[in-house]
Amino acid sequence: MKNSRILYIFGACAGLAVLAFILLTTNAAILVNWTIERGVQGGVASQDISPTRFELIFCGTGTPQFFPDRSQPCLGVIAAGKFFLFDAGQNASRQLNATASPFTKLETVFLTHLHSDHMSGVADVLHSSWLMGRQHDVSVVGPPGTQQLLDGIHQGYSNDIEERQRVLGVEYLETTVKLGQAREVIIDNEEAVVVYDADGLVVEAFRVDHPDWPYAYGYRITFGGKTVVVSGDTKYTPAIANHAQGTDMLIHEAVNLDMMEQIASALREFGGPVDPDRLALISAVHTPTLEVARVAKEANVETLVLTHLIPPIPANFVAEQHYSSGMDEIFQGELVMARDGLHITLIE
Ligand SMILES: [Zn+2]
Numbered sequence: 001m002k003n004s005r006i007l008y009i010f011g012a013c014a015g016l017a018v019l020a021f022i023l024l025t026t027n028a029a030i031l032v033n034w035t036i037e038r039g040v041q042g043g044v045a046s047q048d049i050s051p052t053r054f055e056l057i058f059c060g061t062g063t064p065q066f067f068p069d070r071s072q073p074c075l076g077v078i079a080a081g082k083f084f085l086f087d088a089g090q091n092a093s094r095q096l097n098a099t100a101s102p103f104t105k106l107e108t109v110f111l112t113h114l115h116s117d118h119m120s121g122v123a124d125v126l127h128s129s130w131l132m133g134r135q136h137d138v139s140v141v142g143p144p145g146t147q148q149l150l151d152g153i154h155q156g157y158s159n160d161i162e163e164r165q166r167v168l169g170v171e172y173l174e175t176t177v178k179l180g181q182a183r184e185v186i187i188d189n190e191e192a193v194v195v196y197d198a199d200g201l202v203v204e205a206f207r208v209d210h211p212d213w214p215y216a217y218g219y220r221i222t223f224g225g226k227t228v229v230v231s232g233d234t235k236y237t238p239a240i241a242n243h244a245q246g247t248d249m250l251i252h253e254a255v256n257l258d259m260m261e262q263i264a265s266a267l268r269e270f271g272g273p274v275d276p277d278r279l280a281l282i283s284a285v286h287t288p289t290l291e292v293a294r295v296a297k298e299a300n301v302e303t304l305v306l307t308h309l310i311p312p313i314p315a316n317f318v319a320e321q322h323y324s325s326g327m328d329e330i331f332q333g334e335l336v337m338a339r340d341g342l343h344i345t346l347i348e
């Protein structure tokens with residue numbers, strides 16, 4: 001009796017599987033067409049932004065080290081009906097696509113400094129947004145060296161641009177070269193400098209301390225009565241608390257010293273291509289987790305978001321709790337551990 005029931009269930013499942021297979025194969029064209037249409041519809045819809053919206057998209061929360069859960073640093077900002085990027089490391093374009101970011105509305109890329117993990121995706125972001133339909137010029141604001149970066153991108157991509165313009169001949173491809181214009185900013189004191197001011201959005205740059213870069217910047221973004229501060233890469237500096245004082249959100253880089261020491265001792269034990277002593281040099285130019293908590297407390301911010309996690313850790317609760325342990329004893333506000341793909345909406 002029992003065996004016949006099992007046979008009956010097995011037979012029914014096999015029948016359903018055969019039926020599903022037949023339906024799928026005979027209607028494959030319908031399914032493919034539906035998928036393509038929904039994809040295009042979703043892509044078009046994601047490029048539509050309300051002019052009052054203020055939203056952050058974490059398109060990279062990692063470091064130069066390749067890590068499956070975390071791409072190199074990248075922060076997208078939707079404000080004033082436009083789209084902005086603060087750094088664009090490797091994988092930025094892919095992450096912007098995955099997070100349905102409105103990259104054809106890309107207006108300006110702000111660079112904190114010129115370490116590779118903060119700019120290795122810039123060329124692709126500029127080129128892809130242009131190829132996908134951006135019809136306006138874009139600026140790349142950054143420290144001295146930004147012009148050199150853009151010159152290299154223009155030079156390296158010139159054959160591609162020429163060929164696409166000639167062969168595709170679409171109007172938006174025939175206008176002026178769309179690979180971005182550099183705008184270098186030199187700040188030699190502790191003051192914040194306005195680097196963007198339009199349609200109610202104000203972006204200010206200020207100096208941070210990221211040895212051995214003579215110019216490394218943090219950014220302060222104000223829109224619709226809300227202010228967010230981005231630390232960029234920095235070791236502890238009072239500049240962050242000064243410029244983030246009383247703001248809504250501080251997005252800060254961090255290094256977990258205990259984990260870095262564990263990695264160094266493992267490298268000493270097992271060997272490897274990286275010199276274990278180099279890890280202490282890396283830690284020295286970033287801000288340890290407990291000092292980040294102190295900065296957030298000094299700045300009296302409502303929310304602290306940790307990003308650029310050194311070392312990169314898996315995007316799960318246990319790893320993040322371990323990484324941030326002890327911080328809540330210093331900073332009593334809200335602590336958010338950023339993950340790739342995290343969206344934070346400040347104004348709907
Ligand atoms: Zn750096």
Ligand SMILES: [Zn+2]
Nearest residue numbers: 115117118233
């Ligand atoms: Zn970095």
